[in-house]
Each structure stands twice: as structure tokens, then as C-alpha cells.
Amino acid sequence: MASTPTQFSISISPSLKQQPIHLPSLQNPNFLHPHSFSPHSTNLFPKKISLSTPLRSPICASSSQLMDPFSAKIQPGVPTIVNVDLGNRSYPIYIGSGLLNKPELLQRHVHGKKVLIVTNTTVAPLYLDKVVDALTSGNPNVSVESVILPDGEQYKDMDTLMKVFDKAIESRLDRRCTFVALGGGVIGDMCGFAAASFLRGVNFIQIPTTVMAQVDSSVGGKTGINHPLGKNLIGAFYQPQCVLIDTDTLDTLPERELASGFAEVIKYGLITDTEFFEWQEKNMQALMARDPNALAYAIKRSCENKAEVVSLDEREGGVRATLNLGHTFGHAIETSVGYGQWLHGEAVAAGTVMAVDMSYRLGWIDDSIVKRVSDILKQTKLPIVPPEMMTVDMFKSVMAVDKKVADGLLRLILLKGPLGKLRFHRGL
Amino acid sequence: MASTPTQFSISISPSLKQQPIHLPSLQNPNFLHPHSFSPHSTNLFPKKISLSTPLRSPICASSSQLMDPFSAKIQPGVPTIVNVDLGNRSYPIYIGSGLLNKPELLQRHVHGKKVLIVTNTTVAPLYLDKVVDALTSGNPNVSVESVILPDGEQYKDMDTLMKVFDKAIESRLDRRCTFVALGGGVIGDMCGFAAASFLRGVNFIQIPTTVMAQVDSSVGGKTGINHPLGKNLIGAFYQPQCVLIDTDTLDTLPERELASGFAEVIKYGLITDTEFFEWQEKNMQALMARDPNALAYAIKRSCENKAEVVSLDEREGGVRATLNLGHTFGHAIETSVGYGQWLHGEAVAAGTVMAVDMSYRLGWIDDSIVKRVSDILKQTKLPIVPPEMMTVDMFKSVMAVDKKVADGLLRLILLKGPLGKLRFHRGL
Structure with a gap:
């Protein structure tokens, strides 16, 4: 089901800043309505898009792919290892229950x-x-x-x-x-x-x-x-040197923090991993209930997805930018409402809906994706609209200093493509 | 004439810190007297030293070596280029007069x-x-x-x-x-x-x-x-991306700052470049008088020396540490007297004399080197003793947080070897 992440450039050079940029009306209850926004009347129309090779190359992980994760129960103290392949800066991610009771894992690093x-x-x-x-x-x-x-x-x-x-x-x-x-x-x-x-x-x-x-x-x-x-x-x-993830530490995590993390888990499904997104649609209630096997699987698969992208592009020259889906809007929310008011994942959730909505309005994705993203986020109780106090001008002003601006062009990551076809696009 | 830089370790682990470490008596007018200090009565006795391959490999510079620099006058606006060879992080150093009048040099970077x-x-x-x-x-x-x-x-x-x-x-x-x-x-x-x-x-x-x-x-x-x-x-x-050195900018440099820089120039001669040290002994008055050809040559040769060492060891895992000759003592001086009271080169000059003196007391170098270092520094009017207010305890305390400490061992760079033999040593 996953659509394709696409990098999309908005000019914010001084001459163009004087012209209106019609972001979706954020305080409008029809914000999510596909017909309230026309890209053709704005500066947002995309530049030429190129297709590159499929992103989904062999995953840089030593763990086996669990097609039915619940058939393989996690064993306390036994880590699953995801390797992040970065040459002489490579490192392992240990994932499992009870790993803090295994001193040798930490001490070797x-x-x-x-x-x-x-x-x-x-x-x-x-x-x-x-x-x-x-x-x-x-x-x-x-x-x-x-x-x-x-x-x-x-x-x-x-x-x-x-x-x-x-x-x-x-x-x-x-x-x-x-x-x-x-x-x-x-x-x-x-x-x-x-x-x-x-x-x-x-x-x-x-x-x-x-x-x-x-x-x-x-x-x-x-x-x-x-x-x-x-x-x-x-x-x-x-x-x-290594990352040690002891899933037992999630037992003490407040529910709002738990859900915040799922905003990123959902993102991985959306940008490259159809199976994982479909798995999440079926298992979000188990995740919210902190089922240890569901958590371990979701964390492992998310790490594999991120490790794969980072291995290809450590310093975010290209494909790594797709991980920013929802983040440019999300960062603007966090900066505008004041750090700590919204959790990062909450802002990313609302930002993801904005990016998905904009992708749909550009005609790049089917409306079923808009609905499925909204539905899965509702299961997590994450926000799907930005805070009421945020105006379009606030978004524009804050987004202009985002790291993803280069030579006056803001690069937004949006989705493009038919269902289930996983391809990486970027703006030229 | 140059001697060999040697890495020398002093333990500053808690157990050893209780024992006296007899640095030269800094307030003693006999500080420079070779018999006032015996390494055999202290913890300063060197560990086993290993010899490695000669450091003086082909210099990473596109400029030719000027054996008689004064025969080749510099031409305004024409740079000599020293390349620092660091793979995909390589960059050129442009050296010359009038280079700020050549916009193309900067703009290409x-x-x-x-x-x-x-x-x-x-x-x-x-x-x-x-x-x-x-x-x-x-x-x-x-x-x-x-x-x-x-x-x-x-x-x-x-x-x-x-x-x-x-x-x-x-x-x-x-x-x-x-x-x-x-x-x-x-x-x-x-x-x-x-x-x-x-x-x-x-x-x-x-x-x-x-x-x-x-x-x-x-x-x-x-x-x-x-x-x-x-x-x-x-x-x-x-x-x-590049370094642009327009030697004309030295016309406005205060004399104290000029001399401070020569402390580092002298260091390059001492650690690896006999010819350059000998050239400096003959031409220090020309340098102090800001002879443009002498300055351009000294800067170029210094950059070549540093570029060579940095190319071999970008992150100071080994040979680059030799560039710290005089710097551990020097940093201690700068920190103790308050930043900005002594110029960096002034502190390095006094620190170099301390390091040379300690090398001599350890029997590693001939006393003629001690004298020549002292003589050339006197020509620059740089200080050759640390500030009077500094006690041995102050040195020990400040040096204990120096970056060159690893696992409780402070690595001092000292000189070792007969005259004119250029070899790189480090402590094991």
C-alpha cells in the first residue's frame, strides 16, 4: 500500500516570498477535504520528477525477516541484531527484552x-x-x-x-x-x-x-x-559504537510518549515498506497494548528500514531526505508552539497528514491512502491536524529556516505513486 | 640539525598522582641548567621507545622545493599552491602576495x-x-x-x-x-x-x-x-574548501603577533625539517623585518610540513601528535595565566624550551640543540621561560585535563636522536 516519497521544492527566495503561497487553510475544518486546495493556483506546482532505482535493496540486517512475527516469541536476554552498514563507522543495534541484564553486550563496546x-x-x-x-x-x-x-x-x-x-x-x-x-x-x-x-x-x-x-x-x-x-x-x-534497545524499558513509558514513537513507525511503512504498513494496520491495538512481541517486531523492522536508508546516504545528500516525511511541517509546529508543548511524534503525525493531504491535492496519490493514514493515526490517538493557533504565515516563516532549505528552495518530502509500488523520487 | 619528536607518557592516574613528579623547577633561574633535573629520580622515565619509518616522505605539495628561496621572487597575484591530501576532503592552500585581488581564487570554492x-x-x-x-x-x-x-x-x-x-x-x-x-x-x-x-x-x-x-x-x-x-x-x-593566504595581510600585523607565529615555524624545523631549521637560523632577521620573499617561503614550507603530517594522520592517532611539541606545556601556560594574556605562540615558545630541556635531561638530545633552540627564539624575542607565577602543581593540574591524556596517561612530545637524523618515535 505504501506510496512513494517525493522531494518537492518550494521557492522561498526573497522575490517569491512576496507572492502568496497557499498552504492548506490550517484553521479550516475542511483542511483535509481534497477540493479545498488547488496546486495549480500556487507556486507549489512540482518541478520535473525523476524516477531512480527501487529503494528496497537487500536489508542491512543480520536478523531474518519474520513474515509472521507472532510465531517467533522473543527470548529474554537474546538480542536481535540490526547492523547499520557505514564502512568503518558501522555499528550494531541490539534489540530485545532483558538486554540490560547482559553486561557483555555493553562492555564489548x-x-x-x-x-x-x-x-x-x-x-x-x-x-x-x-x-x-x-x-x-x-x-x-x-x-x-x-x-x-x-x-x-x-x-x-x-x-x-x-x-x-x-x-x-x-x-x-x-x-x-x-x-x-x-x-x-x-x-x-x-x-x-x-x-x-x-x-x-x-x-x-x-x-x-x-x-x-x-x-x-x-x-x-x-x-x-x-x-x-x-x-x-x-x-x-x-x-x-552500538545501540542497545531493551524493550523492557518501554514498560514505564507514558502512553502519550508511546504513541508519539508510533508516528515514526507508521512513517517507515508509508515511505518504503508496504508489508510493514499493512502489518501495522492489523496490529496497532497490540502495539498500543504494549504486546512485547509486537513491540520488538515493530522496532526491529523500523530499525531495518532506517538502517537501509542511512547506509545508502549517511549525510542526507539524497534518499535519506525521504525520512523527513511529515517533519518539515512537524518541526514548524514544534518551533511555533514552543519546544516541549507537543511531543515530536505528535507534531510529525500532524505534519504527515499535511504532507499526505498535499500529495493527494497534487494528484500524486489516491484518496484511499489519505484515509488509511488518517485511520491508523486515529488508532494511536495522535493528532491529525496542526494546532489551532498556527497560521500559514507562521508555517512559512519557520519553515524558511529549516535545514532542508538549500539556496532558497525548501525541499518538502511528499508521496507519489500507485499503491504498492515502492519507488524513490526526488525533485530535480 | 633537527632532532626526532618522541611521544612520552606520564601517568596521571589517581594512585600515581600522589607521588611527586619533578618537573623542572619553574621559578628556579637554573631551570635551563641540565644538571638541575634528573629523570631517574622521578616517574618521568620513558617507556620503551620504538622507531618507525622515516617521516619525511614525498611532500604533498605541487610547488617545487626552493633550495635558495631568495633566487625566486614572489609575483603579486600568482599563488604557490600546497595541496593537503585527504581523499575526498583534500583542499588547496594558496600562498602569495595580492591574492585578495584575485576574485576567481575565492569564488571557485x-x-x-x-x-x-x-x-x-x-x-x-x-x-x-x-x-x-x-x-x-x-x-x-x-x-x-x-x-x-x-x-x-x-x-x-x-x-x-x-x-x-x-x-x-x-x-x-x-x-x-x-x-x-x-x-x-x-x-x-x-x-x-x-x-x-x-x-x-x-x-x-x-x-x-x-x-x-x-x-x-x-x-x-x-x-x-x-x-x-x-x-x-x-x-x-x-x-x-580552501585556505587563501595573502601575505600582504601581514603588513598590518603587530610585531608581537608576528613573532608568535614564528614559534610554530621554528617547531616545524625542529620536528622534521633540518634544512628548514638551518634556513631559519640564517634568515630569522629577514623574517622579523617582514621580507616578503622570506615570509612567503617560511609560510609555504611550514604549510608543506603540516600538510604532510596531516595527510598521514588526519585525526591525530599517531604522527600528527608530533605537531604538539611544546603545546602541552604551552596550553597549560595559556590556561593558567588566563586566555589572552600570553599569545599562543609565546606560550608554545616557552613550552618548546621546556620540552627541549626535558629531552636533554633524559639524555635524548645533545646540548647543542638546547642552545640553538634558545638562540633562535631569542632572535624572535619570544619568551623562553614560563611565567613566574606558575608552579609545578599548576602545570600538573592543568595538564591533567589536556586532550592528549588517554586512559590517565599524558602523552608529551619530546625530541630524541642524533643531529640531522629525522625519525619518528612514539611511546608505546
């Missing part, structure tokens, strides 16, 4: 004798001791320090990042130390950027504890912090 | 339509207009913004760096923009780190205007900022 765990006030009481045990069990030569940051996207800023550097320097960490990110996407992004920049680069390990971090932010090496004017504007591409 | 010049309050009145002209002459599609930072090492910090990001974001720069560093080493390091981190990496160009920046900080991709507890503790390895 610790470099040097000193470790700094970066976590937050919510996660530390739940898992910090367990991670310290996993790092030090049978390994008395390693000393572990930790820095506990305030929790929330609003703290993903330079002032908070400096606390990581302060702690690292006070602890006299050296080039052979290892940083460990223990928490959600904010912690992973900040710890990763700190590791990229401390002494011009030290090793780091990701232990993501939210669905969002497990399926998205911990995979692919994007690290960074926000600027008051935009998300993730300051950062680095920097790969971890 | 500008990516995108937007440029941000990062400079300071001292350099902007002298050269900003000239660089804007060079970027825009015959090239009306490029828009140029600039951000003018306060001048001095004490501003190489996160607060000042944020002003670069603020300006870049306010100017709506996108991924295809180019940052241009116009100034000395501080500007180059900050602009480079800003370019490495803005939108996870944009293009940048270095236009160094001090000898120090021309022969050292603009070559090799080390970027970063200081932390109150240590120099360059936060940064990235990030290569420019």
Missing part, C-alpha cells in the same frame, strides 16, 4: 576506562543504577560518572549541553572515554553531539528508552541541539 | 549563494571590504553577510560562538551556504567549528591574516573553542 552516562531526571531513577551495574559488573577497572539533565525538549539547548561538557571536564575524562546516552531522543541527540564535540570526538553508546528514540533518533548518527529559532540547527553527524 | 564572513573588530576595518569585493566582484548572485566578534583568545568561548549561529540563522543561511573565516587562529577555530556544527556541517573557507593562523591553525581541520578549564576542549575535525 566501551572504549577506555572512563564512562559518562548522560540521562535525565525522569529516566535516572528508573534505569541509571541498572546501566551502571551493566557497565561495571565483572569490570572493576571502569569508572562511571553520570550527569542528570532536566527532562524535556525545551532543555535541548546550549546551556544544558554545557553541563555535559562541564561534567566531562570536571571528571577529567580523556579521549579514550565513552559517553552513554540513557533516555529518549533529546538525551540521545544531546549526548551524541557532546560526544562528537568533546575533545573533537569521543566514543559513545546509545541506550534509547522511548519508542521514538529506539526507532528513529538513536539510528543514523544525527545529533544536535535546538536554537530558539529552529530545531536541530546546531549539531553533527556522528555514529555510536 | 564558494558553494551556494550565501556567504557568512566571520571576523573580528581588529581585522574587519582592515580587510572586510576587500574580502566582500573579492567574493562579489563579477558575481552578483552571491549575498554576503558578516559577523564581527570581539578580538582575543578570551572570546574563543561558547557565548561568542553562539553569535555566529545567531547571525547565520537570522540571515536564513541554508545548507548550501559558505562560512569564511577572516582573521587569526581564534577566528579560524571558531568559524570552523561553527561551520562544522551549523545544520550539521556547511562549507567553509579560511583566510588567515596572522602568521600563526597561516602556518598552523588554518591547516589541518582542527576547530573548536576553549572551556574555562582548558583550551580547545570542545570542537571538531573539519576541513575547509
Whole structure:
């Protein structure tokens, strides 16, 4: 069922900014109605589109494809491994239940004798001791320090990042130390950027504890912090030594956070993986009920999808941009309402509906896709419209400083193609 | 005459820190006397040393070696090119007089339509207009913004760096923009780190205007900022598109800054380039008098030396560490006296004498080298002893957080070997 992600350029050069750009009327209850928006009356008409080779090449994963995931129950302490293939920066993602009880998994990736765990006030009481045990069990030569940051996207800023550097320097960490990110996407992004920049680069390990971090932010090496004017504007591409996903950590995740992560899971189905999307349509209730087998499968398949794309395009020169489906609108929402008001996945969900809707209005996809995206998001209780306070001008203003702008052209990822045909398109 | 740089490890692990480490008595007027310090009574005795292959492999430079540089006068507007060979991150260094009057040199390396010049309050009145002209002459599609930072090492910090990001974001720069560093080493390091981190990496160009920046900080991709507890503790390895060295910019350089740069020039001779050291001994007065041919030759040969080492070891896993001769002591001086009180080259000069002196006390070099280093530095009027206020404890404390510490071992670069034999050693 998945349609094709297409990169779509909107000019935001000064001369064109004076002309009206008719984004869908965001406060209009007919926003989702296909006839309320005509691309032919705007600057949004797409440039020439080229087709390239099919994206779905052999997946970079050592795990077997489970066609019926429920027939294979997960075993505590036994990881499924997804390898991210990036030459000498390749690394494994371990996925499974009870993995924090297996010290050897982490310890084989610790470099040097000193470790700094970066976590937050919510996660530390739940898992910090367990991670310290996993790092030090049978390994008395390693000393572990930790820095506990305030929790929330609003703290993903330079002032908070400096606390990581302060702690690292006070602890006299050296080039052979290892940083460990223990928490959600904010912690992973900040710890990763700190590791990229401390002494011009030290090793780091990701232990993501939210669905969002497990399926998205911990995979692919994007690290960074926000600027008051935009998300993730300051950062680095920097790969971890490994990612350890213990699905047991999801037991303590609030439902709103759980659903937020599913926005990214749904995205993978939409952009390249028809089977996975269809599986989700059947199993979203099991995911929302935290069925451990369903969760492990959804996380594994999401990581495989992301690993495949990242392996092809580490620094987002091409195909990796398709992972931004829904994200340009979504980032604009997060920036406009204030960081931390909407969860990232909530903004992405609303942004995905906007992108799907725009794709339909351009005549690029069938209306059945619009309905199915809306239906599956409703099962997760994620928002499918942007916040009422957001005007078109707010979207335009914030999107103009998005990273996906190049030489004045904003590249939007939209969907194109008949059902079930998985091809990658990009604007020329 | 050049001796051999050797990496030398001092343990600073907690257990050993309790034992006395007898650095030379820094406030003792006999500091330079070879018999005032015995390595055999301390923890400083060297570990086993291994010899590796000769460092002096074919130089990565397209320019010919000038055995008699004064026979070849430089021609205004005609650059000598030194190529830094780093695979797909290779770049040229253009060296010559009047190069800022040749717009095509810069413009061929500008990516995108937007440029941000990062400079300071001292350099902007002298050269900003000239660089804007060079970027825009015959090239009306490029828009140029600039951000003018306060001048001095004490501003190489996160607060000042944020002003670069603020300006870049306010100017709506996108991924295809180019940052241009116009100034000395501080500007180059900050602009480079800003370019490495803005939108996870944009293009940048270095236009160094001090000898120090021309022969050292603009070559090799080390970027970063200081932390109150240590120099360059936060940064990235990030290569420019090109380095443009217009030697005319040295006409306005204060004498103290000129001499500071010569500390690094002398270092290249000491660590690998006997001929160059001997040339300097004969021509230091011409350099101090700013003879344009002597300056161009010294800069070119220094860049060739650095390019060669960086090409072999971009991320300082091995041989590149030899470039740190004098720098561990030097950084300790800069950190202890307060950034900006001593110029970088002044601290390196005193640090080099400390390293040379320690090498001699270990029996690794002849006393004639100690004298020649002292003599050539005296010609430049650079300091050859550390500041009086610095105690051994201050050195130990600050050096313990130096980047060159790994797993509790501080790696000092010292000299070893008979005269004229150029071999690379490192501690095991």
C-alpha cells in the first residue's frame, strides 16, 4: 500500500516570498477535504520528477525477516541484531527484552576506562543504577560518572549541553572515554553531539528508552541541539559504537510518549515498506497494548528500514531526505508552539497528514491512502491536524529556516505513486 | 640539525598522582641548567621507545622545493599552491602576495549563494571590504553577510560562538551556504567549528591574516573553542574548501603577533625539517623585518610540513601528535595565566624550551640543540621561560585535563636522536 516519497521544492527566495503561497487553510475544518486546495493556483506546482532505482535493496540486517512475527516469541536476554552498514563507522543495534541484564553486550563496546552516562531526571531513577551495574559488573577497572539533565525538549539547548561538557571536564575524562546516552531522543541527540564535540570526538553508546528514540533518533548518527529559532540547527553527524534497545524499558513509558514513537513507525511503512504498513494496520491495538512481541517486531523492522536508508546516504545528500516525511511541517509546529508543548511524534503525525493531504491535492496519490493514514493515526490517538493557533504565515516563516532549505528552495518530502509500488523520487 | 619528536607518557592516574613528579623547577633561574633535573629520580622515565619509518616522505605539495628561496621572487597575484591530501576532503592552500585581488581564487570554492564572513573588530576595518569585493566582484548572485566578534583568545568561548549561529540563522543561511573565516587562529577555530556544527556541517573557507593562523591553525581541520578549564576542549575535525593566504595581510600585523607565529615555524624545523631549521637560523632577521620573499617561503614550507603530517594522520592517532611539541606545556601556560594574556605562540615558545630541556635531561638530545633552540627564539624575542607565577602543581593540574591524556596517561612530545637524523618515535 505504501506510496512513494517525493522531494518537492518550494521557492522561498526573497522575490517569491512576496507572492502568496497557499498552504492548506490550517484553521479550516475542511483542511483535509481534497477540493479545498488547488496546486495549480500556487507556486507549489512540482518541478520535473525523476524516477531512480527501487529503494528496497537487500536489508542491512543480520536478523531474518519474520513474515509472521507472532510465531517467533522473543527470548529474554537474546538480542536481535540490526547492523547499520557505514564502512568503518558501522555499528550494531541490539534489540530485545532483558538486554540490560547482559553486561557483555555493553562492555564489548566501551572504549577506555572512563564512562559518562548522560540521562535525565525522569529516566535516572528508573534505569541509571541498572546501566551502571551493566557497565561495571565483572569490570572493576571502569569508572562511571553520570550527569542528570532536566527532562524535556525545551532543555535541548546550549546551556544544558554545557553541563555535559562541564561534567566531562570536571571528571577529567580523556579521549579514550565513552559517553552513554540513557533516555529518549533529546538525551540521545544531546549526548551524541557532546560526544562528537568533546575533545573533537569521543566514543559513545546509545541506550534509547522511548519508542521514538529506539526507532528513529538513536539510528543514523544525527545529533544536535535546538536554537530558539529552529530545531536541530546546531549539531553533527556522528555514529555510536552500538545501540542497545531493551524493550523492557518501554514498560514505564507514558502512553502519550508511546504513541508519539508510533508516528515514526507508521512513517517507515508509508515511505518504503508496504508489508510493514499493512502489518501495522492489523496490529496497532497490540502495539498500543504494549504486546512485547509486537513491540520488538515493530522496532526491529523500523530499525531495518532506517538502517537501509542511512547506509545508502549517511549525510542526507539524497534518499535519506525521504525520512523527513511529515517533519518539515512537524518541526514548524514544534518551533511555533514552543519546544516541549507537543511531543515530536505528535507534531510529525500532524505534519504527515499535511504532507499526505498535499500529495493527494497534487494528484500524486489516491484518496484511499489519505484515509488509511488518517485511520491508523486515529488508532494511536495522535493528532491529525496542526494546532489551532498556527497560521500559514507562521508555517512559512519557520519553515524558511529549516535545514532542508538549500539556496532558497525548501525541499518538502511528499508521496507519489500507485499503491504498492515502492519507488524513490526526488525533485530535480 | 633537527632532532626526532618522541611521544612520552606520564601517568596521571589517581594512585600515581600522589607521588611527586619533578618537573623542572619553574621559578628556579637554573631551570635551563641540565644538571638541575634528573629523570631517574622521578616517574618521568620513558617507556620503551620504538622507531618507525622515516617521516619525511614525498611532500604533498605541487610547488617545487626552493633550495635558495631568495633566487625566486614572489609575483603579486600568482599563488604557490600546497595541496593537503585527504581523499575526498583534500583542499588547496594558496600562498602569495595580492591574492585578495584575485576574485576567481575565492569564488571557485564558494558553494551556494550565501556567504557568512566571520571576523573580528581588529581585522574587519582592515580587510572586510576587500574580502566582500573579492567574493562579489563579477558575481552578483552571491549575498554576503558578516559577523564581527570581539578580538582575543578570551572570546574563543561558547557565548561568542553562539553569535555566529545567531547571525547565520537570522540571515536564513541554508545548507548550501559558505562560512569564511577572516582573521587569526581564534577566528579560524571558531568559524570552523561553527561551520562544522551549523545544520550539521556547511562549507567553509579560511583566510588567515596572522602568521600563526597561516602556518598552523588554518591547516589541518582542527576547530573548536576553549572551556574555562582548558583550551580547545570542545570542537571538531573539519576541513575547509580552501585556505587563501595573502601575505600582504601581514603588513598590518603587530610585531608581537608576528613573532608568535614564528614559534610554530621554528617547531616545524625542529620536528622534521633540518634544512628548514638551518634556513631559519640564517634568515630569522629577514623574517622579523617582514621580507616578503622570506615570509612567503617560511609560510609555504611550514604549510608543506603540516600538510604532510596531516595527510598521514588526519585525526591525530599517531604522527600528527608530533605537531604538539611544546603545546602541552604551552596550553597549560595559556590556561593558567588566563586566555589572552600570553599569545599562543609565546606560550608554545616557552613550552618548546621546556620540552627541549626535558629531552636533554633524559639524555635524548645533545646540548647543542638546547642552545640553538634558545638562540633562535631569542632572535624572535619570544619568551623562553614560563611565567613566574606558575608552579609545578599548576602545570600538573592543568595538564591533567589536556586532550592528549588517554586512559590517565599524558602523552608529551619530546625530541630524541642524533643531529640531522629525522625519525619518528612514539611511546608505546
